[in-house]
Amino acid sequence: MxxxxxxxxxxxxxxxxxxxxxxxxxxxxxxxxxxxxxxxxxxxxxxxxxxxxxxxxxxxxxxxxxxxxKLRLDQCYCMKCRAPKRAAFSEAELITTKGRTAMVRMLCETCTTVMHKRVSWQQVPRLSALVSLSGTNRFKHLGETNQPCVNDHCKTEV
Ligand SMILES: [Zn+2]
Known part of the structure; x- marks a missing residue:
């Protein structure tokens, strides 16, 4: 593609x-x-x-x-529908990060196929204003996102 x-x-x-x-x-x-x-x-x-x-x-x-x-920020290209689609339930998740970009995962609003897209860190706050974005506290670039820092390095995850 x-x-x-x-x-x-x-x-x-x-x-x-x-x-x-x-x-x-x-x-x-x-x-x-x-x-x-x-x-x-x-x-x-x-x-x-x-x-x-x-x-x-x-x-x-x-x-x-x-x-x-014309793919909008809150849209991904769905391989199954072969069209730009928005996130089901308006939910997206940040999954990985590489350099200045992050990989976002969401489900197609029509067929719930998993879709991925790469966004820059600058776009993350805008994206989280459009969809409910989870996974942001997994990364250390918190200063660039809307999510408040939950001091999670102090706690050990069980
Ligand atoms: Zn689809």
């Missing part, structure tokens, strides 16, 4: 078979077939094997890209 699709390589005035489109974009053939099956990527009528107009392909890829950028 993180891979950038090479839509600039697409020539809008030629047509592509599924195989050619996949190769030009650097994705798997099943991915292209899925786009077609979803009805979002048009194919040329009555053509076997299926042919995709370069222009349609280019529009589709760019639309997808702008859709992806």
């Amino acid at each position: 993180a891979r950038r699709l090479k839509w600039r390589a697409i020539r809008i005035h030629r047509s592509y078979s599924v195989d050619e489109a996949a190769r030009a974009l650097g994705v798997a053939k099943v991915t292209v077939r899925r786009w077609i099956a979803s009805g979002d990527l048009p194919v040329i009528d009555n053509c076997k094997p299926m042919l995709i107009l370069g222009g349609d392909l280019s529009v589709y890829i760019r639309k997808r890209r702008s859709r992806k950028q």
Whole structure:
């Protein structure tokens, strides 16, 4: 998903078979077939094997890209729904941290599939204003979050 699709390589005035489109974009053939099956990527009528107009392909890829950028802070991309989804019960959990980012886990509001996203520490207070965020006291960056410091290093966890 993180891979950038090479839509600039697409020539809008030629047509592509599924195989050619996949190769030009650097994705798997099943991915292209899925786009077609979803009805979002048009194919040329009555053509076997299926042919995709370069222009349609280019529009589709760019639309997808702008859709992806619109993921809001309290949304994750659900792999099962194939759409940006908010957290079920408005609950999220900070699970790991690496450098200036934290990994957040939440469940899809629609299908409750586990979703993950990386957020920067600066975004954590904003995120915890939107969802009930647990796990923040597991990390030492407490000064950067909304959660008050519960002096938990003093106590031994049982
Ligand atoms: Zn889902």
